[in-house]
Amino acid sequence: MTIHAFSMGMYVRTIKRRNKDGSEVEYVQLAHNTRHPEKGYSRAEVVYSFGRRDQLDVAALKRLVSSLSRFISPEDIQDLEAQSAGLKFISSRPAGGALLLKGLWERIGIDRCLANALKHTEFKAPISDAIFAMVANRALAPSSKLAVEEWVAKDVHLDIEAPIKVQHLYRSMDFLLKNAEAIQEKVFWTTAQLLNLTVDLIFFDTTNTYFEMEDTNDSELLAFGKSKHKRDDLPQVTIGLAVTREGIPVRCWVLPGNQNDAKCVDTVQKDLNDWRLGNVIWAMDRGMTSEENRKNLQRTGGQYILGEKLRGPNVNEEALNRGGRFKKVNDNLHIKEVFVGEGSGRRRFVIAYNPEQAEHDKHVRARNLERIETELAALNKRSGKAYLKSKYALLAHRSMGRYLKELKSGKLTVDKAKIKQAEKLDGKYLLSTSDKSLSAEDIALGYKQLMEVERAFRTLKSTLSLRPVYHTKDDRIRSHVLLCWLALLLVRITELETGLSWPRVRAELERLYLGEFLHKDGRVLQYTELTQNQRNLFKKLNIKLPAKIKPIG
Structure with missing residues (x-):
């Protein structure tokens, strides 16, 4: 009889029976030891018989093992596998989230953008790896730059060979800011081509983030202004974000904290005009509706869709009071198109109504x-x-x-x-547009997509922890926002192509571990088995699955 014991108290054993013709039959059983209530000795008690060894249902056994493994940690699984292979289990780290981010990083070509920018420099530090490490940290476990060094070294596997030190992170932030314009433009066009993005409709909005300090230290960015967080007592910066109709952030801006929303438009328009996007229609919220902004947005052939204040200028009241029937687009959207004014001053409005x-x-x-x-x-x-x-x-x-x-x-x-x-x-919002070709339905539906910008801001502030910001120098603040923008880009692409929220994707992939083992011939790295959900995520994002075992080093 052969016994394979496990520390949980149960064990698998095989027993042999000899037939009359002299042949032997081997049976496989699941057993555990019990103590005889009267005599006190230990005896084996069969819990379940798997049947003859030569007739085992191997597929059923695999399903049983898979089911039981749900109750065992990845580290324990690695340890059991290592014991059977003569390996010493050293450590394990979550690796799935970083694998996905690295796959997208390379698929979009951000690594190539950085490599091109680094060609004419003499940096010996791992600049590109350090930038990826900070972006991955934003998406997986947001922390300060000082904490990133330990996170990379001990808490995650990023597939980075050279050690990342704090000084590398700060040098990389300076490099990123110096090349921000070229990197943002290159990443945008690569992403637009790769994902077939629609870039004729750009949504723009602003938010702000405050700093818990009293002195702005002569900063050009930090200033006291009207805070969207109700913290007018603290200095802040304004952050602008341009997003495509698919919800992909194409560019970010860091502006003075006391700058009015409307004043941002001229800067934003000029910057994106340099990218030669063609005939762009800008969709902006109610804070941008000034005569000056409307003219700026139409400069070089651009058009606009603007949210208007319901209790605003007389022309808005006149538009709202115009007669006419609403046309039903869907259950939660009814629209009515009206025109106000004559000649060159004639303006086109769309009144949208939501019964809910x-x-x-x-x-x-x-x-x-x-x-x-x-x-x-x-x-x-x-x-x-x-x-x-x-x-x-x-x-x-x-x-x-x-x-x-x-x-x-x-x-x-x-x-x-x-x-x-x-x-x-009740239930109404007012839109104005300079575009004559868009239908009233497209105008209303296009404006509703402005919530993609608002969702991007929520992701920046919550999931990616934009604040607290531990930097006080203007250049470091700008660079920090750029890192958050790159993380947001990867997160939104993931959500767009998988149809799942980033927290859900992250939770699923962080269950994929990389174990480190010591063998007589060297070091072995091995991933835990991928679940079907993990395989599906990599497939949807067109990222190659990792080999289960990495070469011995």
Whole structure:
């Protein structure tokens, strides 16, 4: 009888039976030892019989092993395999996420862009590897540049031979910034060609990120301004992002924190004009709707689709008040096209209406009106300074103040005219465009895609941890944003081609480990078995699967 024991308490054993004709038959069993309740000795108890060895269902056994392996860590699997091969298990690190990012990095040609830029330099440091390490860190485990050195050395496998030191990271950031224009343009055109991107419609928006410091140290970027994070007390920078209709970020800008959104347009337009994109239609949000911006966007033949303020200039009110029926595009989008003005001053508008949003707006307003009644009742019970303080706070309130008016007596009351006006705007948004060829449907649907920019900003700030920013010098801040942009580019391509969110892809691939073993002939690196989901991800991204075992070193 042969026994193969395992530390979990159960073991596989084989037993032989001799037939009358002298032949032997071997059986395979799963057993464990139990103690005799009276005599106290140990005895084998068969848990399951697999049958005759020469008639085993090998496929069923493989399925059983695969099922059991779900409860064993990658390190333990590697250790078991190593023991059977005479190897000593040294360590293991997650490698799947880095494999995917490296595959995209090379597929897009970012490595070649950096190599071309490095041709005429005398750098001996691993600049290209250091840049990839920082980009991968943003996508996989965002941390400070000081922490990246240890992360690369101990916590991930990036397939980088030369050790990455902190000084390499900072030199690489300086190199990246110096070559930012050429690298961004080259990466854009390579990506556009590779993915067959549509570059006739460019979406642009801005956000800002603040720095927890009091002194701006004479920075040209760091400045106090109106913060979208409600942190007007801290200095900030403005970040602009241009995105294609597929949601791929094509370029980023880092601008002074006190710069108005509208002032960004001229800089952005000039920069992208240098790329010779042809007839570009710009889609921008309500912060960009000034006469000057409209002229800038039409410079060199460009066109625009702009979100307009519902409670804006007279021309907007005139457009909203024009008669006509809405045309249903889909359940959540009804549109109406109107024109305002005559001759060269004639402007084209599209009014979009979302019934679902209208119901939401109605519900929110009803809730605010209930709250107003409660606040007014409480206000009338106060007097003196307490009354005045509460009164002016209520008038200034963002949600409730819009429905209030002050009578000659000084008393506050609900303004029914304002409520009636608000009801007319429920579920609506107003768009203007300079393009005469686009249909009203394309204008409305194109503008709805502006949310791709907003989604990109959310990814930058949450998944890729744009902040906190540990840099205070302008050049390092610009370089940090460039690294985040490169990470965002890889992330969005992954999401576009797999149809899955980056956190889900990352979680799946980070279960793929690379184990390190010591053999008498040297060092062996081996990946854990790829799951079907992992194989599908690599296939969708057109990335070659890794060989299970790397050569002995």
